[in-house]
Amino acid sequence: MQITSIGHAGFHIQTAAGSILCDPWVNPAYFASWIPFPDNTELDWKKLGDCDYLYVSHLHRDHYDRQNLLDNVNKDATVLLPDYPVPDLRHELESLGFTKFVETDDSTKHTVSGPNGDLDIMIIALRAPADGPIGDSGLIVDDGETVCFNMNDARPVDLDMVNEQFGRVDVHLLQYSGAIWYPMVYDIPRKSKANFAIQKRQRGMDRARSYIEQVGATWVVPSAGPPMFLDDDLFALNDLGTGSDSDKASIFPDQAEFLEQMRVHGTDDGVKHRGLMMVSGSTADFAGAELTSVEHPYPPENVFGENKKAYLESMKEKFAPIIAAEKATWAPAEGPSLLEPLRDKFEPIMKQSDLICDGIGYPVGLVVGDDTYVLDFPQRTVRMREDGDGKYRYGFRIPAELVRTVLRDDEPDWVNTIFLSTRFTTWRIGGYNEYLYTFFKCLTDERIAYADGWFSEAHDDSSSIELDGWTIQRRCPHLKADLSKFGVVDDGKLTCNLHGWQWDLASGRCLTSKGHELRSERCAP
Secondary structure, three states: OEEEEEEEEEEEEEEOOOOEOOOOOOEEEOOOOOEEEOOOOOHHHHHHOOHHHOOOOOOOOOOHHHHHHHHHHOOOEEEOOOOOOHHHHHHHHHHOOOOEEEEEHHHHHEEEEOEEEEEEEEEEEOOOOOOOOOOOOEEEEOOOOEEEEEEEEEOOOOOOOHHHHHHHEEEEEEOOOOOOOOOOEEOOOOHHHHHHHHHHHHHHHHHHHHHHHHHOOOOEEHHHHHHOOOOOHHHHHHHOOOOOOOHOOOOOOHHHHHHHHHHOOOOOOOOOOOOOOOOOOOOEEEOOOOEEEEEEEOOOOOOOHHHHHHHHHOOOOOOOHHHHHHHOOOOOOOOOOOOHHHHHHHHHHHHHOOOHHHHHHOOEEEOOHHHHHHOOOOOEEEOOOOHHHHOEEEEEOOHHHHHHHHOOOOOOOHHHHHHHHHEEEEEEEEEEEOHHHHOOOOHHHHHHHHHHHHHHOOOOOOOEEEEEEEEEOEOOOOOOOOOOHHHEEEEOEEEEEEOEEEEOOOOEEEOOOOOOOOOOEEEOO
């Protein structure tokens, strides 16, 4: 098996039975905020796109690059389709001209027949509303000699079936770096923001190391890493590789740092879980668990450590005209009131989602230019700010051109456009509200119906575990992660490392978000 890194979470997997192209992202995403690091524009995308199979893990724009798929990927390729509850991914790929699909069943091994033989594959499909834009997934490929698990940035709650069905994993490709807007966009003191970012950064790497131990692969390739932020307004988000305090307060550590973390924490013991550096264009050949060769397009140290800042500066110059061209496609900031377009977009969704609106539970402010629009979730209406409203518990300040663009384009998902761009600011009083961000990613009838139904299902809390002197329910109240694997207790507080949510064990109260109580009690002495 030959594995070529094509940037970020993207890989080209060549086997004797055929080739699989995974998550081929090259064009700037999220309002030109995210650009693949290191640069992958020099790769031969026509050659990479002449593949037998295509796997797009989910619809996040740093995985689903519509323009690259349209321009460069063979439309005769067979799409390996995750088992998602809504058909958005299939419909998007069909709109680009793809016609051949293998509809997989979640976490079930399938045999697919390629031009030169068979491959065993399995796709773990995550279906919670918090998983990507209604779905995220990971792919296991077995060519009869080598087993590769491309987990990209999926966060499975149970991985036991991987070794049960494949026996082992030789190569593990996984995310370790941040991919969110928190805490950078929040109106909080700079010192607090830096402390939260440091915690977020470390939790991401801790979670990745937990997955590495669970999977037990011989080789680990850190991927789905940090993008480059090359716009002037966003450049400070980069970890510049200098080791400064400002770098440590970035949630975006790079591959070199994570490989060092593996060594420091004993995850890489020289026999198993050996970390393997790959940059855009790197190619590694495997025969089972043996790495037979690895080639890089340039010495990787050219873009890490003390050379990283200069590299990013050069990329900033290279991409300036590309970012400018992207900005020219945005809607103008000036225009008529947005009240009616916002009503048309949000009110029908509000009226279909009682559980989610009640879960949000309060009006939310949306500041666009000089106007403040109010998403009044208790009343299921959109209105202008009124005297006596006071300060909203949650609010967003978003540039008018971004709001007008997503309304013009009838975007079904503001999380996958505006929020991941980090081109906004926000505030909140109290904890994170998962229902609110779920609402913003479910702006179609089909999505909101699924999400509302998902939240209405009771979470399984029937089984218990003992953890550091506490008896607690085994399944996390957030997304059902196995707390025997992801739970950490410290000073009466439980942290689930899958998403970093926390609970006060004495009361069972969730410290991260409204609701989501935990069943817990001290063990008998």
